[in-house]
Every structure is written in structure tokens, then in C-alpha cells.
Amino acid sequence: MRRLRRAIAASAIAALPLAAVMAVLPLHALAVQAPRQETTSAGSDARSREIAAAVVTCETGAAFPLDRKAIAPAIQFPELLSAGFDPAPIEALIRACTTARDAHPDDDRLRLMALRAEAAKPGTSPDRLVGALRALSLKGFAEADYLLYALHRLPVRDDEPEGHGIAREEAVDALLRAAKAGHQQALLDRLDEQRRGPLIRRDPAGAIATARALETLPPQGPKGGVSEAEARDLGTSLLATLILTTPGLDATTYAEGYRRLTAIRTVDPDALEWPLAAALRYGRGTGQDPAAARRLLEGAVADGRFQGAGMLGEMLVTGEGGPADGKRAIALLSQPKAGRSPGAAALLATLLTDNRFVGPDPNRAAATLAGSGDIDDAIRAVSLLSDYATPLPRPVVYLRRLEDAADAGEPGAARALAELRLSAHPAFRDETAGRAILIRLAASGDGDAAWRVAETQYGDLDGRSGRPFRRDGGPSDDAIRAMIDRGIATKDARAYLLYARLARRGTVYPQDDKAATSALISAANLGNVEAMVLLGDAYDQGLGIGKDPRERLRAWREAAKQGSLAARQKIASAFTFDGFDKLITLREGVSERVALHNNDLSGQFPGFSSAAAFAGLFSGGRAADAGTVALAGAVLDGFRLAPAGLEEGPLVETTRAMPEEIRLAMEAALVQQGFLKRAADGTFGPDGRDALRSWVEAKGPLADAAAPSAASPAGADALDPTTLARARDRIYAAVKSVRSREDRRTAVRGLNSLARYGDASARWALLVNYDDADFVRNNVTPAELTRYGLDILVARPAGMEKPDFEFVFALGTLLSAGEMGSFGTATLDAIRDDPRLQDPLALGGVLQALVFAPGACDAILEAARKSGVAGLGAEGCDEATKAALIGFAHVAGPAGVAASERRAGAAELAAIAGGP
Numbered sequence: 001m002r003r004l005r006r007a008i009a010a011s012a013i014a015a016l017p018l019a020a021v022m023a024v025l026p027l028h029a030l031a032v033q034a035p036r037q038e039t040t041s042a043g044s045d046a047r048s049r050e051i052a053a054a055v056v057t058c059e060t061g062a063a064f065p066l067d068r069k070a071i072a073p074a075i076q077f078p079e080l081l082s083a084g085f086d087p088a089p090i091e092a093l094i095r096a097c098t099t100a101r102d103a104h105p106d107d108d109r110l111r112l113m114a115l116r117a118e119a120a121k122p123g124t125s126p127d128r129l130v131g132a133l134r135a136l137s138l139k140g141f142a143e144a145d146y147l148l149y150a151l152h153r154l155p156v157r158d159d160e161p162e163g164h165g166i167a168r169e170e171a172v173d174a175l176l177r178a179a180k181a182g183h184q185q186a187l188l189d190r191l192d193e194q195r196r197g198p199l200i201r202r203d204p205a206g207a208i209a210t211a212r213a214l215e216t217l218p219p220q221g222p223k224g225g226v227s228e229a230e231a232r233d234l235g236t237s238l239l240a241t242l243i244l245t246t247p248g249l250d251a252t253t254y255a256e257g258y259r260r261l262t263a264i265r266t267v268d269p270d271a272l273e274w275p276l277a278a279a280l281r282y283g284r285g286t287g288q289d290p291a292a293a294r295r296l297l298e299g300a301v302a303d304g305r306f307q308g309a310g311m312l313g314e315m316l317v318t319g320e321g322g323p324a325d326g327k328r329a330i331a332l333l334s335q336p337k338a339g340r341s342p343g344a345a346a347l348l349a350t351l352l353t354d355n356r357f358v359g360p361d362p363n364r365a366a367a368t369l370a371g372s373g374d375i376d377d378a379i380r381a382v383s384l385l386s387d388y389a390t391p392l393p394r395p396v397v398y399l400r401r402l403e404d405a406a407d408a409g410e411p412g413a414a415r416a417l418a419e420l421r422l423s424a425h426p427a428f429r430d431e432t433a434g435r436a437i438l439i440r441l442a443a444s445g446d447g448d449a450a451w452r453v454a455e456t457q458y459g460d461l462d463g464r465s466g467r468p469f470r471r472d473g474g475p476s477d478d479a480i481r482a483m484i485d486r487g488i489a490t491k492d493a494r495a496y497l498l499y500a501r502l503a504r505r506g507t508v509y510p511q512d513d514k515a516a517t518s519a520l521i522s523a524a525n526l527g528n529v530e531a532m533v534l535l536g537d538a539y540d541q542g543l544g545i546g547k548d549p550r551e552r553l554r555a556w557r558e559a560a561k562q563g564s565l566a567a568r569q570k571i572a573s574a575f576t577f578d579g580f581d582k583l584i585t586l587r588e589g590v591s592e593r594v595a596l597h598n599n600d601l602s603g604q605f606p607g608f609s610s611a612a613a614f615a616g617l618f619s620g621g622r623a624a625d626a627g628t629v630a631l632a633g634a635v636l637d638g639f640r641l642a643p644a645g646l647e648e649g650p651l652v653e654t655t656r657a658m659p660e661e662i663r664l665a666m667e668a669a670l671v672q673q674g675f676l677k678r679a680a681d682g683t684f685g686p687d688g689r690d691a692l693r694s695w696v697e698a699k700g701p702l703a704d705a706a707a708p709s710a711a712s713p714a715g716a717d718a719l720d721p722t723t724l725a726r727a728r729d730r731i732y733a734a735v736k737s738v739r740s741r742e743d744r745r746t747a748v749r750g751l752n753s754l755a756r757y758g759d760a761s762a763r764w765a766l767l768v769n770y771d772d773a774d775f776v777r778n779n780v781t782p783a784e785l786t787r788y789g790l791d792i793l794v795a796r797p798a799g800m801e802k803p804d805f806e807f808v809f810a811l812g813t814l815l816s817a818g819e820m821g822s823f824g825t826a827t828l829d830a831i832r833d834d835p836r837l838q839d840p841l842a843l844g845g846v847l848q849a850l851v852f853a854p855g856a857c858d859a860i861l862e863a864a865r866k867s868g869v870a871g872l873g874a875e876g877c878d879e880a881t882k883a884a885l886i887g888f889a890h891v892a893g894p895a896g897v898a899a900s901e902r903r904a905g906a907a908e909l910a911a912i913a914g915g916p
Helices: 002-013 045-061 088-103 108-119 126-138 142-153 168-180 184-196 204-215 228-245 251-263 273-282 290-302 309-318 326-333 344-351 362-370 375-388 395-407 413-422 431-443 447-455 477-489 493-505 513-525 529-541 549-561 565-577 586-599 613-618 628-641 648-657 660-672 686-699 721-736 741-757 760-770 782-795 803-816 820-833 840-850 856-866 879-892 897-914
Strands: none
Touching: 045 088, 045 108, 088 108, 108 126, 108 142, 126 142, 142 168, 142 184, 168 184, 168 395, 184 204, 184 228, 204 228, 228 251, 228 273, 251 273, 273 290, 273 309, 290 309, 309 326, 309 344, 326 344, 344 362, 344 375, 362 375, 375 395, 375 413, 395 413, 413 431, 413 447, 431 447, 447 477, 447 493, 477 493, 493 513, 493 529, 513 529, 529 549, 529 565, 549 565, 565 586, 586 628, 586 648, 586 840, 628 660, 628 686, 628 840, 628 879, 648 686, 660 686, 721 741, 721 897, 741 760, 741 782, 741 897, 760 782, 760 803, 782 803, 782 820, 782 840, 782 897, 803 820, 803 840, 820 856, 820 879, 820 897, 840 856, 840 879, 856 879
């Protein structure tokens, strides 16, 4: 049975060289039958004996299935394929069949045997056999039909026609005819196509029916077939397997499958463990027992049998039937023997992208899906291939499988093929072919495809120079406008997006940046990710709307959250120029940039793929706020985000391109955490690279994290919105109606109550007036002013111009009043209370601003010393002190001052709202 399955696999895959397929029937082992009576003209007796011997050799060595005149057991085509790389046996058979055929030119049987022998020889060009096989197919030879299918599946060289001149439809029809006639190998291949495709649309019910037909396989000739008994046994085991591994069947059918499976005694164990595990796992035909299923699969894998590896991987991930172990699941599914296990590739790709157990590795996931042979995996691979342009070892094999699946009508295959053709992947990009597929789909009523046709009607639509050009085919401009009008009427995000892109470029519609951006806002609000990216661009460039770095980042962040690679690139690129607004986090600007570099195998992302691009990242700009230690930590985290960069070649180039101080700080971190067993010297040699790999493995993937924010009022102390609004209205009314010193004092105290509660506008009003208004200074303490200023420096709310300068001016007033000690203590408390100030990039930006405030850094250093902070630097604003302050905040925990102030502010506001 194992031998037959190997032959089946050889035929079904049909992508291996003929010489690599295992033969199961040595030619020299065939029994020689009595020759037929031969008639000769005036030839010599020697020639007659030679021809007679050739006929016997051909009739016994190339006997084909369903031959009513056969004198030897039928040999299926995969069994005829030559073993190893020794062509001698098949060449001898070809000579014999050629002699027999030439001596009997009217004998179709000998002609078919000769064709079979030639097709089985490694290196034969199959397309030259096609004409003769078609002729024999018309005469009703099932083997000729089968060979048309088998030759279509063979690899094609550059000088050979696609499919060896056999169209997919012809190959499929020929296979179905042969299977209907009871041809053994045709039934096996039809079963494989019904299970996996790609030439025939997958059909689980049809596969079960074919397995029943294989179980009752008719004799393959008067003498039977060499392997037909094994084929019937295989039909029995496959029938049970298909029933128990197909979801959604009724209980009676599952009971039949389990009964059949447990009655089988003639099949190898690895053919039974997977379906039996499925029965136990899901309770199909027997009691549900996931633990027993898992033990069965574990035992099979331990013995080197991997057919159930995909199922075992699922159970390891979810902890079903035993403890969860995601990393072991990845290791199991990564083994070459597990690659053909049902579901293995899909699960491995999921684990390589979902950031649960290892950092995302999109290129490996794409290659895994593209190489699995499963149609659903091939379809799923398209989005990754489109994003990353992952190089594939045999792209033509993947493309042909997807094309075949699309031709067979597999759901989603045609659309996926179109998107692959429209992508930037150099091995697959063909806009004309992609649009042709979309146009056909649209004509068949696929509304989504119709939108894509309209979206791709004009080339260079998103360019900045030149005019967009109209592509051939597709809808007219009037039809596009009507389509957009209908979509806008039904709030379809695609309509707003397409209108925006056309209006932006003055194509189909008059050029109108304001209208285009307004449409992008509508599409983004409806959840369109592409619109979010383009809206961010509009805010960035001031297209039809005022420039707004905060709104730009908000749009890009939402798109990145939804999986947009383009948005991640834009955020990382903007980091260098974020020195004034200080909105982008260290993870977004550095770790993500390292990840983009690590994952860019094809040079898709300008500025990220080149190792030299790192020089610009670390030299000046926003990165300077973070300091060397924090930057090195962010780079290390980048490898957790993209472990593909840990491969030896890329890692050597990347580390070489980094500044020496970054390499030194990275090594120092690895030494401190026990992964590098020598003093850090910045060389990042083999031991340093190994230490980095071990560190990433130990740390695991970098968890998704929201941007840190200040604590907000909550719980019993939080004001309800109505009360807060009433208090605010009364306070601002008091501000506007000041007539006396007492009125002014009341107004400032009301603003301070809002500020204590967390109101940014009130905090800003107090800050900008502190240095030149004694009535503010008399009612706002230095500690309160410090907290308000630090909050504004970190949050940088919109509309608050030059907050750094305003805070420095206010601190000058504190210095003159001798209050810098209060400032230092309040700053230390704020760092402990506000998680945002525990981010090295945010705190670094604050300290950079405080350098210009005389006495500020010294005050921070003095307060830290009094609090016993360890590891302080020589100055209060240097990198060592910054790291020490953050470390102290983590260890000491919140000071509680901010929470106390919020409670006090809430009580004061409640009193204001409730008063007369």
C-alpha cells in the first residue's frame, strides 16, 4: 500500500522530474507471456523472431489498463516511470515497443504502448506525443485519455508550449472520461483533484463518491492489474479518511466512517492515525476525546509519521487535549515532513504573522502559503506577496496553480489572481492580464470586481507628475461617474475613495483638492484603509485642508492598526522630521523602521531596504531626544518585531551600518541581561549575533501596545459630563466678567480647579500668563505649574504654539522666586505619576527643552539625589540621569500626587457646578 501511495503522489503532484519518480515494477521482473502468432512477408526467420520477442516485451512491459486483449497484468503509468536515474530499462522497453509498432503499423494497442514507454522516459518532450494520443483518445482508449491529463500536469520547459499543447479543459475532460471508464489511476487522480485541485474545483462529496468507486474498482484487464488490489484497499482507507476528516456530514455517515476505519487491517498505520484522531477530537462516529486524539498524533510524530501534524499543531496552539505550546507547534510545522499535512501550511503562516509566539515573519509566511499546494493557501498568499514582493523559488509553479484554480472556478481564486497581477511583485505584475480578469468577473455580475475595474481604469492616478492615462477596455467616464453617484447615495466607501482620487488629479472630474479631501474623510470614516492613508497624506501636504501633523498621524495610525503596510512606512519615515511636534513614538519611528528593513527582501520600501539608511535614522533629528541607550533598546525591539533580520547575512550588513555607539549600547544591554558573556566592545561579532538571537527567542514577540497616556479621572472621583460642563461654563463666564481684584482671584482659582482636574486649555491659560501676571502666580503653586507644563510638553495639544518656550519663561520666574527646589520635586513626582514621562523618547524631549531653562536641570538632579535615585549622571538632563529617573519611577511606583490633585479638582468643580 505504501508503494502504491508513492506512485499516486508521483502522478498527482506532476511537478517532479520524471526521473525522480519511484518505479514500483522493475521491467526485468515481468513474466514473459507466449507470443502472438506473427505473420511476415518475405522476411528472414531471424527478423521474425526479433519482432515476436519485441511484441512480447512490449505487451508485458507496457501493458495498459482496460485493454481487453492484454496478455499481462496492467501497469499504471506512474508504475511505468523509470526508477532512479538509470534510463537503460525504459530505453530497452522503448526499443521493443518501437520495433513492435513499426512491424504492425495498424495495431493501435502497440502504438499506445510505445507512446506510454516514450512518455515515461526522463527528458522526453511530451508535447510531440500529444497528437497521437488525441487520435487514440477518439478511438476510446481510456489510457490515452489519462495520458493527456498526465502530460498536461508535467513541468514545461522554456521551449515547450504551455501544458504541452493540452488545454486545461481538454485535460480535465480526458481525466473524467478515463475515470468514468474505471481507469485506476484516473480515479486516483480525480480523487486528488476533488480533494485539492487545482484543475477541478474541489468537491468533498465528489471525493467521497470517487473513493467508493475506487473501493469497487473493476479489473484493469483480463489479467487484472499489478496494483489493483492495493488500489481497492486504498479506496477503502481513503473512504473512511475522507468521511472522518470532512466537516458537516451527518451522524450516520460519520458512524459508517468510524466503522470502516476500525475494521481496516491492511493499511499502513500512518494512513489511519490522522482520521482516527479526527474522529476522537470531534466525536465523529465515536465518543469525543481530544486528549486521546492528541496522544495518538504525538505518538505518530514521535515515530516519524507527520500526516496529522497540522491537526496536532492546532491542538498545541489552543491547548486542546493537553497543555498549550505555540513554539513547539511552530517547530513541528516547520519540519519538511509536515509540509504536506492538511492544514499545516495555513496554521504555520498564521503563527508567523499573528505575533502570538514569535515576531511576524511575513515573507516566510508568504513562501509557506505559496508552496503548500492548497488552493486556499495560494489565495491567501496573494496579499502578502503583494505587500512584500516575496521572492519565490518557482514562481511559475505557484502562478500556474492559481491560474488553474481560477479556471476551475474555485471561490476567490480569480479575484486573487487579478490582484496578484496588479501588484508590484516583479514575478507576477501584468496589469493588462489583471484587468482582463477583473473585466470578465465584472461582466459576470461581480460588483466588487466592477469597482476594481473602475479604480484601475486610469494609470498613474496616484502620481504627482504627468497626466493620468486611460487604459484600454473598461467603463466609460460617464459610466464611472454614474457608478460613483450610485455608491455615494448608498454610503459606499469605495465611491468616495474613487471620486477623491479622480478629483485630486483632475481626471473624469475637474481638479478639486478640497472636494477630494472631503471625500477621503467620508471614506475613512466608513472604514476604508486606503482612504485613511491618503487622508494622512492630505493633512501632511495641505491638500484641500490645512496642514495638521496630529490629524495626519491619527489617520496613518488607524490605517496601520488595520494592517496597512504603507501607513507603517509613512509613520516611520516621518519620525526623523518630528522634532517640533514630537508626536511619533520610539517604537513607531525606530523599532518599526528596523522591522521594515528586516522584512524588505525585494527592495520594495525606498529608504528602508538599504542598510545605509540606518545612518540617517541615528544621526540627529528626533532620535536625539531618546539617547543612545533608548535607541539601542528600540533597535533590539525591532528584531522582535521582525525576526527575519536575524539571519546571518542580513544581520551582518545591518549591524555594520549602525553607528558604533548604538552597537556598543546593544551589546551592553545583552551583557547586562546575561546573553553575551564578554565585555561589550561594539564589534557585534558571531558571539554578539548569537546573543541577539538568543535574546529575541527568550523575549518573544513585542506585544502590541497603545501609546502611553496620562491617567484620566475615573471611579468615584470622576465628574459626570453634565456637572463638568456646568462648572466649566460658570468658570469661563467668570473669566469674561472680571471687574474687581476679587473677581479675578475667583476666576483664576476656577481655572486652576479645571487645570487640577486635567483640563488642557485651563493649564495652557495659566502657563502662558504665569511669568507676567502676579494674580496667576499668587493662586497657582510652583508644583502645580510644573505639572501643567510637563503635561503640555508631552501632550502638545493642537493650537498651543511654542509650549517649550512658554514653559522655559515660566521656569525663569520660578528661578527668580527661588522656587526651583519645588520644581525639581514636582518633576520627579510627575515622572512617577505620568506613564508618558516614563517613555525615554518623551522624557528626552522634555529634558532637551529644559536645558534652556537656567537651573532646571540642576534642580531635577538635586531632587533625585534627595530621593536616593541610583545611577544619576553628572547633569540633571543628561542621558544617564534620564535612564535613572525612569528606572526609579518603575521601582518606586506612582507618587500619588497627580491622583490627589485630580480628586481635589473634582471636588472643587462639583462645588462650583452645584453652587448658586
